[in-house]
Amino acid sequence: MSETQAEKTVDSRGAACPGPLMDLVGAIREVDSGTVVALLSDNDQSLVDVPEWAAESGNEVVGTEEAEDHYRILVRKA
């Protein structure tokens, strides 16, 4: 699988909901506008939680990649 570039990766594999979303929120807090953050999560709920939160907060999901045992969701900070 070819991976889209991200400036920061948050590994939330193994975390129960809402852990992955909260980890992403924490990471987005710390980066500059325009930065792409990759969230690694093996929780299906993240596929709903992250786009919902991104829509609400004005950030943009720029890609969702599926690896063997986890998802890699890319979010660009507004």
Added chain:
Amino acid sequence: MTRDVVIVGGGTGGAVLANDLADRFASEIDAGDVRVTLVNDSDDHVYKPVWLYVPFGKREPSDGRRPLRDLVDSRVDVVIDRVTDIDTDAQRLTYRDGSGPGRYDKLVLATGSRLAPEEIPGLVEGGHDYYTEEGALALQEELLSFTEGHLVLSVIGSPHMCPAAPLEFVFMADDWFRKRGLREDIDITYTYPIQRVHGNPHIAEWAAPLMEERDINVETFFNAEEIDAENGVMTSMEGGELDYDLLVTIPPHRGIDLVEEAGLGDRGWVEVDKGTLEAVHADNVYAIGDTADTGVPKAGSVAHYQAGVVAQRIASELRDRPATEVYHGKTVCFIETGMDAASYVEFDYENPPTPPAPSKKLHWAKLAYNESYWLTARGLL
């Protein structure tokens, strides 16, 4: 040669574990084969759940403090000092005053959580909390004289200690103001970082209708970005804006910096195997309670159950037997739903909670537990 078990942190997890080990190793300790040391950075053991009642004038912080030495078996070496460095390769510890054992055979980190309000601009100046002794006392002063305006309870940090406590605070505030005939002049708003009112969907489903019934406003997907203390305005990363007269928050939480410096995990939470509670990045190191990153709530009951698991595992390992005890995620919490009613949740990694309807009986059960907590810490309950 004496084998050294060192526990860092004399809170709920550390005290229960030290007493449990003293019991299991009584004869080995008496014979000088095993030494159990409990290191804590202050003389007192602190029972934090008391702080929830302090802002309402129902308890004083001194109700939640006892000398650690009075709670711990005399077979345990209690060291009042602060661990300042952990070298997991050499299995060595460094102390502020140098008074604990340098080497360890088994190390258990039970160092809890600390608040990091400085991570949110304006929070130190603008926010109140009841998650520290000073915070609870300062809030007591504000709340006792608050007769009108907008009270906002904002959950900023997640994970944070006791996921029930923010719900408890708004339910108690609502009831407390009602009973004093002030509720009509006070608006209450509760904010939560994700799309529902609580991290656990079952608890959220139970709490949301109760909040509606009580006229508690709810703002979900609200992650505080900045607090303008001068003008009483809070903004969120999602673009929300809230005016407040009294702001109470659950600030961001972290573990101690040493954990990260020792390469044991991020933000001070020790990365552990969720069942065995062994550190992922070092041998002979365990973590229990708030500092163990298991995904279950940061609660005293969790620290208590985990202490039992780790005590059994360490006893087996030092006796060259297989360690069989595993932590299954058991969590138990009472949830106050007013000044004289409460509910209760019990769940684990596999089984979700089903909170019963609030009752007076459960409220008294919570108060009774708070009183008998000192027996828990002593290892008697």
